[in-house]
Amino acid sequence: MVDQLSWKVGGQQGEGIDSTGEVFSLAQNRLGYYLYTYRHFSSRIKGGHTNNKIRVSTKDIGAVSDDLDILVAFDQETIDVNYHELHSEGIIIADSKFNPTAPEDCKAKLFAVPFTEIANDLGTSLMKNMVAIGATSAILGQSTEEYREIVQEVYGRKGDKVVEKNMEALRQGAEYFNEQAGGPIERLQLEKADGKKRMFMIGNDAISLGFLVGGVRFMSAYPITPASEIMEYMIKHLPDYGGTVIQTEDEIAAATMAIGANYAGVRTITASAGPGLSLMMEAIGLSGITETPLVIVDTQRGGPSTGLPTKQEQSDLMAMIYGTHGEIPKVVMAPSTAEEAFYDAVEALNIAEEYQCPVILLSDLQLSLGKQSVQPLDYSKVEIRRGKLQQGELPELEAKEYFKRYEVTEDGVSPRVIPGQKSGIHHVTGVEHDQTGKPSEVASNRQAMMDKRHRKLNNLKFNQPIFTNKKHEDADLLVVGFNSTRGAIEEMMPRLEEDGIKVNHAHVRLVHPFPAEEMKELVDSAKKVVVVENNSTGQLANIMKMNIGNLDKINNVLKYNGNPFLPSEIYAKCKELL
Incomplete structure (x- = not known):
């Protein structure tokens, strides 16, 4: 049995690829598995190759997997484009309608299942996605009844007859695969999930x-x-x-x-x-x-x-x-x-x-x-903080006096009022202004207003400007990223540790104002720094260099072909640099 597997479904946009992935993943979620998905789709409404890669695990995960266990293909293009991800013991289940073939260098086993034929016999080709999920359930040794709750949620509004038709499509898909393969694929049996409820x-x-x-x-x-x-x-x-x-x-x-x-x-x-x-x-x-x-x-x-x-x-x-x-x-x-x-x-x-x-x-x-x-x-x-919004009664203003909406204060933040609030009258304009909002081009006022505005962020409070996974006081390597690269970085770190490389991880959560002191401390304690980002110029690395220096330490790992990082790619690049 395995503690995780990767499943991908692909075909032409508009033929139910999304709903296939949705029903499969929701069922695994209800069983208590952890999931992480990534959808590849074209910038058009209908047509063009699309696929949905879904990773199922008994442990918390945060990235798409390096390889692929099961590929569900609704057309030949899906096989041609994605087969290289399959490992040697992977499986392709494809609609027999298009006479699927596997490339010569594909080591995965191909099973042709009549998705469309079975669906048509049940009344509509639209149910071919359920036939495919049924075949998948047979591979995993899961009962089709484990999908009933999701089928009811998705199709229940169309009536009980539609629900039962879809359940029958699941059953026939599973039966057909079992007849071909002789039963579930033992090497793809998932260990039992913890059964806990999690949001997805x-x-x-x-x-x-x-x-x-x-x-x-x-x-x-x-x-x-x-x-x-x-x-x-x-x-x-x-x-x-x-x-x-x-x-x-x-x-x-x-x-x-x-x-x-x-x-x-x-x-x-x-x-x-x-x-x-x-x-x-x-x-x-x-x-x-x-x-x-x-x-x-x-x-x-x-x-x-x-x-x-x-x-x-x-x-x-x-x-x-x-x-x-x-x-x-x-x-x-x-x-x-x-x-x-x-x-x-x-x-x-x-x-x-x-x-x-x-x-x-x-x-x-x-x-x-x-x-x-x-x-x-x-x-x-969750707490709601509204700052210096004046919500009570304001002091009375003298005749022809205006509220100092842009009052010069020590912390740079001025009192704020809601329009129409008694004694809160003030000007609002996009040109430079004085403390009441009245337009002003006086040099001294301009400097005072600029200084006031920039003082605001001197004392910005942010709970965790950098997420850190610091295992070593003196690391061989510090890996830095932002946004979605975190999961791939965390997954490849144990591989580096197994190679005897001491590695720390820092993920920037507050990009601006940049948390220079915290980052400098992490950079100073590492021999080399690698910044992982999906762009061609190393923008985060350049921001780090501007704020903390250390130009000789900071290296780039870049990917800008439109695809997310895989853990193995980051691992390989880090090994190269070391």
């Missing part, structure tokens, strides 16, 4: 849930991959809490509308990807100079321009820190797991209001759209 969600859902419990009641956004699921989640759930979502005409409107709503006192967010963030840059500057809270999610994808809209990349880092014109205080956060994404979404709202500045929650496609097991969330950790 994509990072975008975790971010959305964090915003919901963190008090967001309005969202303005424009759809874009891979951020659209955040808006879809909020459209579905926000009205239940008295909130609403507006789909704007573009990202410029989304950002400015979010600024307006935050100015009015409503916790508001927007979400986009690289191209959308480019359009928001002027508005981010407006948030900075008007000192209006603004929270934006940037789900990174392959760029530039339209680039690779459905593929993994981490190339927005510099743009998020330095993209705005002029100089404003700004916070950029980068969670690395769905669990962190939930808590960081809440914290982003708090920081935006406490420091009255734009906060960017940086994700990437693998984190945003990859579905993973999440331990039960601790809602007692």
Whole structure:
């Protein structure tokens, strides 16, 4: 028996590949297994190869696996594109409809199963995905009845007859495979799971849930991959809490509308990807100079321009820190797991209001759209902090006097009021202004206002700016990453340790302001440093060099072909450098 296996289903987009992966993974989740998935899909509505790789384990996991145990193919292209991942004892189950063949150098065993034929005999070819899952259950030695709960959830609204038809498709798929193979494949039998209930969600859902419990009641956004699921989640759930979502005409409107709503006192967010963030840059500057809270999610994808809209990349880092014109205080956060994404979404709202500045929650496609097991969330950790928002009565103003909305304070944060609040009248403008908001070009005022705004982040409090796995005081190697590379890094570390290499791990969670002191301490205690990132220029490594020096120690491990890192790739690169 094995403690984990990797399963992939592939075919043409629009023929039920997603639903096949969803039913299979949900069933394993209900059985108590840990899961991590990554979906490869084309930037079109229908057609083009797509696949979903699902890793099932008895232990917590955070990355896609290096190899593949089972490949479910709905067309020949799936075999041709993915067979190289299969190890020598892997299995291909393919629809006999297209007369599947395995390449000469493929060592995995191919089983042709009539997915479409069985489904047609039951009434519709749409059920071929259930036949494939049934064949999978036979390989794993799982009873098809273990899938009933999920089938009922997915198809129950269509009636009991449809549920039973799908269950019959599962049974016939399992029976056909068992007749061909002579029963379950012993080497692919999973050890029994712990049976515990865990959440199973994509990072975008975790971010959305964090915003919901963190008090967001309005969202303005424009759809874009891979951020659209955040808006879809909020459209579905926000009205239940008295909130609403507006789909704007573009990202410029989304950002400015979010600024307006935050100015009015409503916790508001927007979400986009690289191209959308480019359009928001002027508005981010407006948030900075008007000192209006603004929270934006940037789900990174392959760029530039339209680039690779459905593929993994981490190339927005510099743009998020330095993209705005002029100089404003700004916070950029980068969670690395769905669990962190939930808590960081809440914290982003708090920081935006406490420091009255734009906060960017940086994700990437693998984190945003990859579905993973999440331990039960601790809602007692959620707190809402609104900073210097004046919610009581304000002192009376003298005649013709204005509220000092931009008062010069020691900590750089001024008192904030809601429009219409008695004695809170003030100017708001995108040009430089004095303490009441009145436009001013006086040199001394300009310097005082710039200094005031930049003092805000001198005392920024962030619970864990760097996630660290520090096993050694004097390490041979420090591996650094951000966002979704964490799981692959953690998985390859024991391999290096087995080779006698002392390795530490640091994952940056607060990108800006950069936690220089904490990182310098980790870098100083290592002989070499490797920074793992999905871009071509080593953006995080360059930020580290700017903030802490150590140019001779810091090395790059880069991948920018649209695919996420595999643990073996990082391991091999680290070995090369050492």
